[in-house]
Amino acid sequence: MNAHLQPTGSAYFLTKETQEIERHTLSVLVDNEPGILARVVGLFSARGYNIESLTVSETEHGRRLSRITVVVIATPKTLTQIKLQLERLVPVHKVHDLTAEGASLERELALIKVAGSGDHRAETLRLADAFRAQIVDASVESFVFEVTGKPAKIDSFIALMQPLGLVEVVRTGLAAISRGPQGM
């Protein structure tokens, strides 16, 4: 019955993970109170879970609720533990595994600074247009673009800007929500 668990030479009982790791987006509804982010982040570090991206902001001012969107990379078994451990925290209302629950929307925003002149400038603008990037700041030798979309789209835009004078990038991390009429 425990055949999927292989013995290891490490701690007394710890077992080597034999399951494949997956990338999941969790949406966590919490009370917006001091220390809540530290609680969530502390839980991840204390139990050795990997966070790939984390965003947090108050979403319902009246009820003082915040939504934390966290992207984790873990095996299915660990994912279940992460969800249950998060739910154990007193100020956590709900945890939804958006990836497991099916169709969800994921968006990220990035601000990207590119410096250059001449041909590079024209090429930069052409690509920005193709990616629907907004110009939010411009000078004779630089642009700041605002791009919104799936993380992969932002990744490719950044890759294209690299040879054209990419200076720096800042990204918000993922915001995610389920499709359809239901809320959390």
Place this chain on the structure above:
Amino acid sequence: MAEQMTGAEMVIQALTDQGVEHIFGYPGGAALPIYDAMFQQDKVQHILVRHEQGATHMAEGYARSTGRPGVVLVTSGPGATNAVTGLTDALMDSIPLICITAQVPTTLIGSDAFQECDTVGITRSCTKYNYLVKRVEDLPRIMHEAFLIATTGRPGPVVIDIPKDVQFALGEYYQPDLDTLRHQSYRPQMDGDSAAIEAAVDLMLKAERPIFYTGGGVINAGPEASKHLRELAELTGFPVTSTLMGLGAFPASNPQWMGMLGMHGTYEANLAMHDCDVMINIGARFDDRITGRIDAFSPNSRKIHVDIDPSSINKVVRVDVPIIGDCERVLAEMVRVWRSRTNQPRTEAIAPWWKQIEKWRAVDSLGYKNSDTTIKPQYAIERLYEATRKQGKEVFITTEVGQHQMWAAQHFHFDKPNHWMTSGGLGTMGYGLPAAVGVQVAHPDALVIDIAGEASVQMTMQEMSTAVQYRLPIKIFILNNERMGMVRQWQDLLHGSRYAHSYSESLPDFVKLAEAYGGKGIRCESPAELDAAIAEMLDYDGPVLFDVIVEKDENCLPMIPSGKPHNEIILPDTANIGDIIDEKGRQLV
């Protein structure tokens, strides 16, 4: 009706409203307003400790022996950091504690003020929940919510950090309606899912080799849970074993009792766990001291797991029937459903299983070679047990951590819940003496004994002074092997008998030490004099340090060695234990 008072007075008022009678604490600058408020009332009695760690273990002993939360009060900075070990211990063993820590005034927070530390930051990972109270308006709600959180669901420690200016501030005290004011996100699930409970009973009804594997959750769920467990065991006729934390939930004198399981559990309990076809885990968490090698853990059984903490389920071992809920309620339901299905125990169907168990029992895995010249530690505990049975008093046992702890679990027998206090999850040396003080505060007429090791007891020895001050007649029964016996045993087994720093050299003279504290000291070195010396200890109306000089190199057996499954347990008559553990096993903890 709301009443005007200071934050400090609110603390005392809330404690009174919660029915708190005793609080274990130590004063300091930031806590003075609360101490001042305490001085002016007589409902809550303060026990002055000698070290804040002692206060936390006292509160743990108090909580575990009464089922009510233990309360601690310490000052800021070092007061709070000294409490961290006990908080962690309480978190690991699910003990309800309220720890009030004083803090520097809000205006100084973050300025590295004198005796400032980030208490909520430091204790975030060793509490069930913690608060920094920034406004006196929040204090009444927080005080009462803290009790709710500490005592419900899976119990645990809660810290309330109160800055000095909040203690001085005037505000309105009220008893909050927690249904509307508390964290709405906190809703522990108490009732088990009925379909799951029926599925569990169905499995039990078909079992041929069943076993109840019970844990601290049964104790935490209250004495009713133990009653239902006894009833269910009687109805089913199944054997019962328990973890270290669960001892006493099922009576050791019952023939269905198999003894403790796990690393130093009995042969019969461990083999039955390995060979069973249906395992019913009630309030235990598949700790690594229980499971041994996980891939070889009870390979052919269907597993039922009852736990109030959803994250305990499938954390370590995959189970077939998970039931989230309070042990008391789930056990009561199991009894009801079993009764609705049958009025017969499964005596016949499981007769071959009991026959097998009897064979394992006959091995007598707790046996040891006694001696006429040296006191064997196991013998000392047996004699202590016999002597306490004749006392006609409630008997509570606490322990330190090490071999003596395991021997106490093996050779002292418990028939009631809440009478056995030990540090299981964290394994904190220094737990037992202060825990005994806490138990004795709650049960002034009981016989409270700390079964100790000479190394552990020195970690919190100063609480002897607390025992003397409050006339708490605790008995500290030191199995003195002049070794950190458990460490020596592992070095024996795993490190070629190279005993690096596992000696207790230059030990104090415990008899003189007891006298210096104002207690009584007794020493005994010969088996022939042991009974009389124990009687002398029990007869003395005051704290006693009893120095029992025992065999120095006794190993604690049976033992499931690192990296081995349950059925490769080492028995007492095994010759060369050093050869049993392979290279891989040596790396394990």
